[in-house]
Amino acid sequence: MQSATGRNMIACALVALTLAACGDRDPELMNINRSQRTPDEFAILPNKPIQQPETYAALPTPTPGGGNLVDPTPDADAVAALGGDPRRVARNGGPLVGDPGLLNHSLRYGRRDAIRAELAAADLEYRRKNDGRLLERLFNLTIYYKAYEPYALDQHAELERWRRAGARTPAAPPQVE
Incomplete structure (x- = not known):
């Protein structure tokens, strides 16, 4: 009786691990719980x-859904x-339409x-290669910082x-010893 229960538990664990490992979705390195009832601080734009x-x-004519002078631009x-x-x-619908000085300055190194x-495909490939270990995926752990650690900047060394x-760096705080 005990061995049958143990076998069932092992079989259930293996099925759960197998299902967690064979997902065909884009890897999510930053696992944020979207069901929280907290405000989204990135949705708030200061006027x-x-x-x-x-x-x-000089004031614009008020129109429903239209913009006003304090809207962020x-x-x-x-x-x-x-x-x-x-x-x-x-006036022209975009910065590249009628400002040749800005256009020339922004394209001085070429354009692709x-x-x-290309960057989206390269990042997707990188995330697939660094999407965490089996238990990290199973328990939905955040591995973003570990995956992108080779690209992190050491602020004190820089x-x-x-x-x-x-170079003068008056705004930089002194390094804590």
């Missing part, structure tokens, strides 16, 4: 500060940070049209390298 316009005629902000004209983003697909090169 721009409210400012008094020079004239009230990450594309226009990125164009302005790179030295382009952020007003051209809104399929870079996103800071010392820049300091030895003579």
Whole structure:
């Protein structure tokens, strides 16, 4: 009786391990529980500060679902940070349409049209090769940090390298001894 129960338990464990090992899905290195009832901090975008316009005629006409002056504009902000004209983003529909200076600067090292697909395929292959051990997959453990550890930057060594090169790093905290 005891040996039959033990055999059944071993058989159940083997079936569970076999099913966990033979999934044909994309490997997920960061296992986050999506059923939590907590807010998504990445869905919250801060608005721009409210400012008094020079004239009230400059205000946009209110339209349902339309934008207003305090809405975040990450594309226009990125164009302005790179030295382009952020007003051209809104007028022409994109930063590459009417700003030749920004276009020339961003393409100075060349361009590969399929870079996103190439990187996605390379990352998928890397995740498949580094998707964790059997028990890590079985218990849905996060292995993201272990998998990408070879690509991690040692911040203290990099800071010392820049300091030895003579770069000023006033905002960097001192290394804890």
